[in-house]
Amino acid sequence: MAGVTLREIVKEYGDVVAVDHVSLEVQDGEFVALVGPSGCGKTTTLNLVAGLLELTDGDILIGDKLINDLDPKDRDLAMVFQNYALYPNKKVYDNLAFPLKMRGTPKGEIAARVRKTAEILSIEHLLDRKPKQLSGGQQQRVALGRALVRNPKAFLMDEPLSNLDAKLRVQMRAELKRFHQEIGATVLYVTHDQMEAVTMADKMAVMSGGVLQQYGPPDEVYRHPVNVFVAGFVGSPSMNLLRAAVTAADGQGALRGTEGWLHPLSPANARRAAASSGDVMVGIRHNQVHLSREERPGWVETRVYTVEPTGDLTYVHLRLGGQLLVASADAEWRAAPDDRVWVEFDQGSLHLFDAQTELALPLADAVASGATVGSARAMATAG
Template identity: 50%
Template sequence: MADVKLVNLTKIFESRGERVVAVDHINLYVKDREFLVLLGPSGCGKTTTLRMIAGLEVPTEGEIYIGDKLVNDLHPKDRDVSMVFQNYALYPHLTVFDNIAFPLKIRKYPKEEIRRRVEEVAELLRIKHLLGRKPKELSGGEQQRVALGRAIVRRPKVFLMDEPLSNLDAKLRILMRAELKKLQKELGVTTIYVTHDQVEAMTMADRIAVMNEGRLMQVGTPQELFNRPANIFVAGFIGAPPMNFFECEVKEYEDGYYFESEVFKYRISEALGKLVSRLGISRVIMGIRPHDVKVSRGPIENSIKAETYVVEPLGTETILDFKLGANIVKAVVPPTMRIEPGEEVWLVFEEDRLHIFDKKTGKSIYVLAGSEEH
């Protein structure tokens, strides 16, 4: 059992005169037994972070602690972590049994104990009938289980998993993500799990750390990130379909405050208007999730006229695309709401469903207002 602490962790790659800041001063605390997901787009530094924790890459700067112990100078095999790679990296010439047994053999466990442990793990992962086969005689999903088996056969302090489900087909991935989540809780081993799939992150994580361009953008529970994204990046990355954004100017008139975009004028409450002006923000990015856009067939107060562009029925719900000037706005409505392309509608954005960001910094005004109080 162990917690993991990253302090100012940085990795700069220099090759052929090119300098790539892959990981940029990351500070992250992973609690004992926690399932933490590192989430971010391709190239944001997830694998590099994981490889530094495993000891496969040397940090340019910063410290890594596993259970209070500074491990920067420890050899990978002395860190007591096990890593599952995206491509499984099974030994092709070894049987499933010997692949799973490998970490125990190199640590010179007694033969009987190796047999007992491998069988236990194979039972747990439901691959007992495959122990005599070679990796090339297995499906992708089975190979994936063997790689997991090899990682969990020894109870390490920390599991490091790099997109372990990405080579599986969609159906198997959904099945395995639930199983993996259950397994992690049963084993109670601190886990850092890398993915670029926000649905995987949302469904599996105790907490998610969102990365972009080598930096940490926000750390929190799936609900926290969804309900209160701290910046435009997190707001746009989490949630499907993605959040709608509008660039607006903040204006104060005699009758109150407004957010004005090129195509609409949206009345906001005095409290919100005062907050934004107190923070000295003149331009905001206003965000609203498609599930929060209300669609009305007739004009109502503080609504925005739009034209229906595309209708995408999904069965359980329908995605509607509206044209608002040059913008496309998405709304998700119940399948019972029948709207035709070309139809004129009025969109209602309720103020308590809005996400508001400073255009200059990309930060949420709630974060800015919160840090102002301290």
């Protein structure tokens, strides 16, 4: 295995800049998930690494070797596509064995590796069948197996689980993660499902409009999104984002929402907000919104829009002027539409972004430790 390095890579299709100066380092043995909405440039990035597309600009290295001009077949990468193609006339066994035969692997070793791969993917019982005798999900696992059976420098995977049903996808997620850990595989994995990224990857790279927005461990990206886009993209349900002006009330820093609501700020958050252009986007996750059925000083009045019990907890959708806000409460929490509920945002977990630049307002020294306090409190609330 080897690491993969992208340096300022660019891909233009006429006027469309599909990949815009993306730099990324995937360490040897690391599982990196490339996530972002449809059309953000994930597949293009992967195809550039694979050599299926030509770079407009920038460099790609595998290990410390520059591979810009290397033929795809000489890059020693194994690819899995969303739209897989199996050899229809070959049995599953031979489909899996084919990439090894092509490389002149001894017969005994082929048999051992095919068996091991089939075991990982739970397709041992299908080895004698032809592809048309398999379900769609089984075919996709064989396609995955054809990549996993090899021992390449790195694996490139483009939404390899997207054709599987929800239950199988969760199971395969676990299998892929174990496979990665067992053989220390370098994996660059494309998905639009941020849940897959969060659960499997060592690091996630969030893209939007061809631009890399943030790169880091999922936990860090979740807790410290660098801008409004990442804040809204990572996490489910999505982070609540409200536009507000920075103001003062009762001699204390406060936020005034576009809808007229007023929410006080802790001194540390007031200092952060003061560094903005005057307007901010406030980000607050569902589990950091405190709820009260009685009016309380400094709390914001909302109306219940709808209540969603999930079994484990209850999602409460609230109307705040023209905006919807989602909060979570314990499993038994119930309310009727239009009930009045007061909310307070947890000061330690408040995200603040400048409304103009959409960039996170930096945590000042005092706030930096507040971030840890905030997450500890979140866990306490969740438990």
